[in-house]
Amino acid sequence: MIGLCLGLAGAVWAQVPTPVFTLAWTHTIEKVRWEEDYRVTPEGLVLGEARVKGSGAGMEIPHGAELREGSWHYQRQLPPLQPLRLGRTPEAGDYQLCFNQQCQWLSAWLGPPQASQPAVELWGCELEVASSPRPRTF
Template sequence: MLGLCLGLAGTIWAQVPAEKMTLSWTHTIEKIRWAEDYRLQPDGFILEQARVKGSGAGMEIPLDAVLNNGSWHYTPHLPILPMLKLGRTPEAGDYQLCVSSAQREQQCHPMSFWVGEPTVEQPLIELWGCDIG
C-alpha cells in the first residue's frame, strides 16, 4: 500500500497510510493561510490544487486563480515532485497535515502529531511516498 513517509535523509520518523494529502500553514510574515492538495503516486507528489487567503511579499496570486469562499484557488502546473522539503521551526508554527486513502477517511492533525514538535536543532523535514506493508 502506498503511504506517506516523514523523516530526513532517508530516515523514516513516521509512516502514514495516504493516497491524498492536504498540507496547510500560515505564512510567518504575512500571516496568511496557504493550503496545497497533493495526490501521492509511486514516483512522487502531484500538486492538484492550491489555495491562499491573500497576497503579500513573495506571495503573488496567479492570474488564473479564482476567488471562492474567501480564498484564491488555482491549479499549479508542476511536474511530479519526488519529495517535499519543508522548513519547520518553533518560531514559524507547525504545518497541518490532512491525509486520506480508500481505506481511511480524512484525518487532520498538526504535523507534530506524527513527528513531534518543531525544534531549532531539526529545522526541516522531508515527505515522500513510500510502501507501507
C-alpha cells in the same frame, strides 16, 4: 499499499496510510493560510489544487487564480515531487497534514518543530506492515 512517509534524508520517522492529503500552513508574516492538495504516487507527490486566503509580502496570487469562497484557487503544473522538503522551525510554526476529513499538526507524528532539526521531507512510499514501534503508522 502506497502512503506518505515523513522523515529526512531517506530516514523514515513516521508513515501515514493515505493516498491523498492536504498540506496547510500559515504564512509567518502575513498570517494567511495556504493549502495544497497532493496525491501520492510511486513517482512522487503530485500537486493538485492549491488555495490561499490572501496576498502579501512574497506571496503574490498566481496568474489564472480564481476567487471562490474567500480563497484564491489555482493549479500549477509541476513534476512529481520526491521528496517535498519543508522548513520547520519553532519561529515559523508547524504544518498541518489533512486527510480523511481531519487535520493534525505534523508535531502529532514528529514532535514539535526544533531549531536543531529545521527541516522535514515528505515522499510517497510503500508502507511497511511493522511489528516494531518504529516507524510509526497512523
